[in-house]
Amino acid sequence: MSSSELFYKEYPCSYNAPLDCENIIETLQEIKDAKFCFECGFPALLPEGTEIKGYRGSYQVAKFLGVRGFGRLYSGIQLKDKQPVIIKEYLLPSRTFNENEIFQRKETFKGIGGIDLADGRVQNFRLIQTWEAISPEKGERCYLITKDVQPSQTLRQYLKQNGAMTPSQVREFLSEVLQTLEFMHTQKLRFPSNHVQRGLEHGNINLDSVLIKVENKERFVAYLCDVAIWENLFIPPSIPQPVAKTHIQDLESLGLVAFQLWVGQTQLDPKDHQAWPDNDNYLKEFLYRLLSLNTPYGSTEIARQELLRLPKPGESNNFQPSSDSQEQKKRFPKKYWLWLGVLAFLLLGGIIWYYFWQRSQLDENQYLEWRGLVQNFSKVDNVSSGKYIYTGEQNGTWSYILGQTPDNTMKLNEILTNPNPDAKATFIYKPIQSSDIAKVSQPIKEVQEVQEVQKIPKDFAMTTLFENITVDMNPKQVAYDGLLVFVAFSRNGFSLHKALDGEISLEQLRDIYTGRINDWSQINKNVQSLKIEPYVPTELEAIQQFKKLVLKNNLQDIALFEEIAKTRTQNTGTTQTQISSANNNGQTTGIISFGIFSKTWNQCSAYPLAIVNNNQKIQPLLDRTTKQPLEPSDDFCDRPDFDIKRFQPNGTANYPLGYPLYVVYPKDNTRQSGGSTFANMLITRQGQCLLTKSGLVPLQPVPNDIRNYACKSVP
Secondary structure, eight states, X not given: OOOGGGSOTXXXXXXXXXXXXXXXXXHHHHXXXXXXXXXXXXXXXXXXXXXXXXXXXXXXXXXXXXXXXXXXXXXXXXXXXXXXXXXXXEEOOTTTSOHHHHHHHHHHHHHHSOOEETTOOOOOOSBOOOOEEEOOSSSSEEEEEEOSOOOOOXXXXXXXXXXXXXXXXXXXXXXXHHHHHHHHHHSEEEOTTOXXXXXXXXXXXXXXXXXXXXXXXXXXXXXXXXXXXXXXXXSOTTSOOOOOOOHHHHHHHHHHHHXXXXXXXXXXXXXXXXXXXXXXXXXXXHHHHHTTSSSOOSSHHHHHHHHHTOOOTTSOOTTSOOTTHHHHHHTOOGGGHHHHHHHHHHHHHHHHHHHHHHHHHHHHHHTHHHHTSOOSGGGOSOOOOEEXXXXXXXXXXXXXXXXXXXXXXSOHHHXXXXXXXXXXXXXXXXXXXXXXXXXXXXXXXXXXXXOOTTSOOOOEEEESOGGGOOTTEEEEEEEEEEEEEEEEOOSSXXXXXXXXXXXXXHHXXXXXXXXXXXXXXXXXXXXXXXXXXXXXXXXXHHHHHHHHHTSTTOHHHHHHHHHHHHHHBOOHHHHHHHHHHHHHTTOOOOEEEEEEHHHHSSOSSEEEOEEEETTEEEOOEEOTTTOSBOOTXXXXXXXXXXXXXXXXXXXXXXXXXXXXXXXXEEOOTTSOOHHHHHHHHHTSHHHHHHHHHHTOBOSSOOOGGGGGSOGGGOO
């Protein structure tokens, strides 16, 4: 976990701690309603009496309590019942996060800020239960509300005030936190978005994320808070993003905290044998395994059971094997070996059964979000009858998608024109061509503007260009799209994709499409001299995304790219045919191009390269049989699957050329909300099935057998 001291370098705080430095406190004392620190311009503290409106109520700030983790803490009340609350304020300051990053993190926070048991039970497992996650549309702040007043002393504060814990206190601490972690790792949990999953890693166990309530000198209660899945959203993009932790890494983090409590300080290294106290060797051995310095425990449950069986200091360890065990083994009667063989056979059968049962459970958990979707168009509520006109780029992703036949009977456009005949709502698509998409997306503009009488008004638009969506519009995500970079593929003789090991980096792409590199041997020494032939697709949305994601909107690089595009722009299908023709004629070609998923993922003429970003190789396509990332030796002609976790906002190592597809409609309540209705239909099981079969990435994993169903009848 990154330290918050490394955050917000764009704000020159003299204390190097803009969250709660003396200057920001003095600013609020001098001017009650100050919005920014006078010294560095960082967002100021919330004044007393500030009202925060949420979905479940309104809250009033009473007092600033300090900083914990990556946010500020305030005491407050819920205005309706005057009950006390704790408000944690997270910041997304505009100098650190751009507009797109602020929007994406706010939307994610709103959906994952807090967890409850999926079955609605209320149980105290000493995990601080959040009441509401609030993401205001405007501004740089988010809020996490905890309704019940919680113990506010962190372990770091306890350690500073009380010093080291005794071995018995460390054992008691471990027992409580392991029980909480076992709950987190095994229970079925529900997020505010209603997404349900079994088990969740805490991912952020440290001296600041564990609270302690001391009941007497020996008795205390430990609580976990600040779970990584939402805490990490507020780490600035300039800082390396932490990789999601596993159950075992949660145990390692807990082991480090227990070690620090035992030795009474944070500077000592548990790998240094001299640093350990010598007053409880059994606890030391336990922590060695918890820290993975010795054979790690396989699960939190096993670790907790081992802790409960741990002998007290000075007691003999009844679990040590006796010295004459080997002699007893020698004298073991031979007549029992047959029975041992039978038992071993039964045990092996049980292990095999358990393996396949576990796999079925994992599959079931993987599709929990899918099963939570509305089944089909006819079951979407509040569909108003009427005729809705919507739009998108004339030569864009949605225009192409609508021409696909996902069920091999009707085109998607025909299916979506009248998705629910009983509701008598029709959706007519009228695409528009943007003249300068880098400045203005014409489809979004026509939805936004008040139309002249002689023009056909547009109710909503389909777009992948988030930067063009203005603040008066509602974007609703319905799928993911992206760019695939591809090169020539050959099964015979030299094959460029194998020489490149199936990958290319963002930096190499940038050099190719700015003309800095013009021969494949400059990228990989395994390739003899072969001229690079870069091509550019015709879709304006795809080109704009390439400028953003690969060229990083660098004006000089864009100018060089556009010089290449003047003579090398052609339809993706034409480029693929060109590669196929060269392959059939036994010619070696150095063609490289990129295109939208729906035009590139399901073909055999060109190999889709993995993208290397920050030294991570990320392939968005999976081999259909093995479910592993596509490799140069795999047969990619057999409709590969999308690796959906590479696109989800809370995933790790996201595909760098992926981006969401939005339905965009006005926030103006006086206008009919056909866009909201259309989006709700697309995120049903039927809608996600249709989009997946048409070449878009769904919002959640879709069961493998769905490809055998007509989307209208998906279970």
